[in-house]
Amino acid sequence: MVEITDKINSKIRTITNRIPISDKFLVTGGPLLLLEILFFLGPVLIMFYIAVIQMENLQLVHEFSLGNYVEVFTGSANQEAFKTTAFLSMLTTFTAAVVAYPFAYFIARRGGRFRNQLLILVMIPFWTNYIVRVYGWQVILGSEGIFNSLFIWLGVIDEPIGWLLNTNFSIWLGLTYLWLPFMILPLYSSLEKIDETLIEAAYDLGATRRAVFKRIILPLSIPGLVGGTIFVFIFSMGAYIVPSMIGGGQLFVGTRIAHEFGIGGDWAQGAALGSVLMLVVAGTLWSLMGYTDMEEMF
Amino acid sequence: MSHDTETTGQRAGENATQSRMDRFLSTAATIGERYWLPVWTVLVFAFLYAPIVILILFSFEQGTFSSLPWDGFTTRWYSEMLNDDRLVQATFNSLQVAANVTVAATILGTLGAIALVRGQFKRKGLFRAIIIAPMTIPGLILGIALLIWFNVIGMNTSLMTVMLGQLVFVTPFVVITVSARLRGFDPELEEAARDLGASKWQTYRRVTLPLLMPGIVSGSLFAFTLSFDDFLIAFFTSGVENTLPIFIWSKVQHGTDPVINAISTMVLLFSITLIIISELIRR
Structure with a gap:
């Protein structure tokens, strides 16, 4: 009897020894890992599966077909949506970088003793409710909004400017506005780390301001620039709130997906659109992640 | 002779103008170089705060349309806001969800940070x-994926599914905040405590935890804000229940309304307070 228990015990020991995780990890990292497997990896994988089956009369039918993917690439609304989304996302990423760079540089290198206070001022819009902030732009840009009413009152214009709201312009403005802090914060953290003595040494050796920027500051800020680009591009590609609230009826990937899960009632088609979007996200991360350190950004 | 003097004089005059012009341009350039960065910074701040300031100002404006010129001061929209039962219910739901998510995310996230740094x-x-992936994928994808998932595993969508869904992306933020703190302190402090005879538990309670506390508190405040402000996960996984962002969303669909300005102002001030406290603890 004792022999058998010993045997079983040693068997168990060999099995547990073979699992590369310690029991300590099971207590600390285990619960979080389980959460992410159950409610992150699971859902994302099931989305890829749903994309290759069908939805008929609001019921999922387990019939394999690539038809939904074909529709993603050939349907005219989807094609149009992907084109607009990709174009506006690239434009937004570029604009955010151009706007954020001098700003982050100023706070990081010239902020002096107010640096932390200025940084908190950046964090505030970053963490406050995004629906409320996008709604704020609706109030500003509408045909009876703040901007138009102010300039009509001042006599600068006679009629409200119509293209301020519910156009590609307002989507571009809204996305740039919403994701700007995601560009500022990584840029700040890499600009702040640059050693002042490097810059001084370059000046001592006779470098011009332009040369110092081009050969020292810019190369050393690449991790921040890449980090910001990753966030702004990915979040713009997957945006739903901005195109839906201030984008009028412009075709956008996010609104197409939400449509399929709402009134459209075709989850399988929505999942296919979501899967393609997910692949774009993964591809962006995969190709750019090596140039930056994601953990240091927050 | 006279012709000669005239040209010399003229040339001298030209030279003077030239050099004055040069000096002016170079001062302008220096001033520009010195001041364009601060001016740019102020402009970007103005851009970041424009909608926030406008909403707060116009929540006190009398006119039904939020437009200029200013019609007069009123607190009417705030009293109308307080009489809306659906709003009160949605706010209560949001607070309840956020409180639960905060507790769970803080515990899971702190343990996760220990595994990430020390393991x-x-x-x-x-x-x-x-851990990092859920923070980088767009909320829309996570929202629809969770909707499908809960449907497939046969879980009815309610506030419970909202909490589970929010935990997925909120917990990583706690992990990052706490692990930054954990990396910053010397493991020798713990070893010293053990050498002086403290038990493992005593070391945790008297050394590790107090040192981690600022990270844990600021992480939990972030968790609360993230959950309280989340729209996308709640939108897809809340079923018939309303959270505050969903309520605001459905109200916004009918166009601008000064009552929304009042609600927005409350939401903004609430989050701003939490963030300032959190940042002051963290830095």
């Missing part, structure tokens, strides 16, 4: 990737 195991890179 020695194979495939740590994979563990890190699984």
Whole structure:
């Protein structure tokens, strides 16, 4: 009897020894890992599966077909949506970088003793409710909004400017506005780390301001620039709130997906659109992640 | 002779103008170089705060349309806001969800940070990737994926599913905040405590935890804000229940309304307070 228990015990020991995780990890990292497997990896994988089956009369039918993917690439609304989304996302990423760079540089290198206070001022819009902030732009840009009413009152214009709201312009403005802090914060953290003595040494050796920027500051800020680009591009590609609230009826990937899960009632088609979007996200991360350190950004 | 003097004089005059012009241009350039960065910074701040300031100002404006010129001061929209039962219910739901998510995310996230920084195991890179990925994928994708998932595993969508869904992306933020703190302190402090005879538990309670506290508190405040402000996960996984962002969303669909300005102002001030406290603790 004792022999058998010993045997079983040693068997168990060999099995547990073979699992590369310690029991300590099971207590600390285990619960979080389980959460992410159950409610992150699971859902994302099931989305890829749903994309290759069908939805008929609001019921999922387990019939394999690539038809939904074909529709993603050939349907005219989807094609149009992907084109607009990709174009506006690239434009937004570029604009955010151009706007954020001098700003982050100023706070990081010239902020002096107010640096932390200025940084908190950046964090505030970053963490406050995004629906409320996008709604704020609706109030500003509408045909009876703040901007138009102010300039009509001042006599600068006679009629409200119509293209301020519910156009590609307002989507571009809204996305740039919403994701700007995601560009500022990584840029700040890499600009702040640059050693002042490097810059001084370059000046001592006779470098011009332009040369110092081009050969020292810019190369050393690449991790921040890449980090910001990753966030702004990915979040713009997957945006739903901005195109839906201030984008009028412009075709956008996010609104197409939400449509399929709402009134459209075709989850399988929505999942296919979501899967393609997910692949774009993964591809962006995969190709750019090596140039930056994601953990240091927050 | 006279012709000569005239040209010389003229040339001298030209030279003077030239050099004055040069000096002016170079001062302008220096001033420009010195001041364009601060001016740019102020403009970007103005851009970041424009909608926030406008909403707060116009929540006190009398006119039904939020437009200029200013019609007069009123607190009417705030009293109308307080009489809306659906709003009160939605706010209560949001607070309840956020409180639960905060507690769970703080515990899971702190433990996860310990595993991430101190743990020695194979495939740590994979563990890190699984923690970071939920923060980088768009909320829309996570929202629809969770909707499908809950449907497939047969879980009815309610506030419970909202909490589970929010935990997925909120917990990583706590992990990052706490692990930054954990990396910053010397493990020798713990070893010293053990050498002086403290038990493992005593060391945790008297040394590790107090040192981690600022990270844990600011992480939990972030968790609360993230959950309280989340729209996308709640939108897809809340079923018939309303949270505050969903309520605001449905109200916004009918166009601008000064009552929304009042609600927005309350939401903004609430989050701003939490963030300032959190940042002051963290830095």
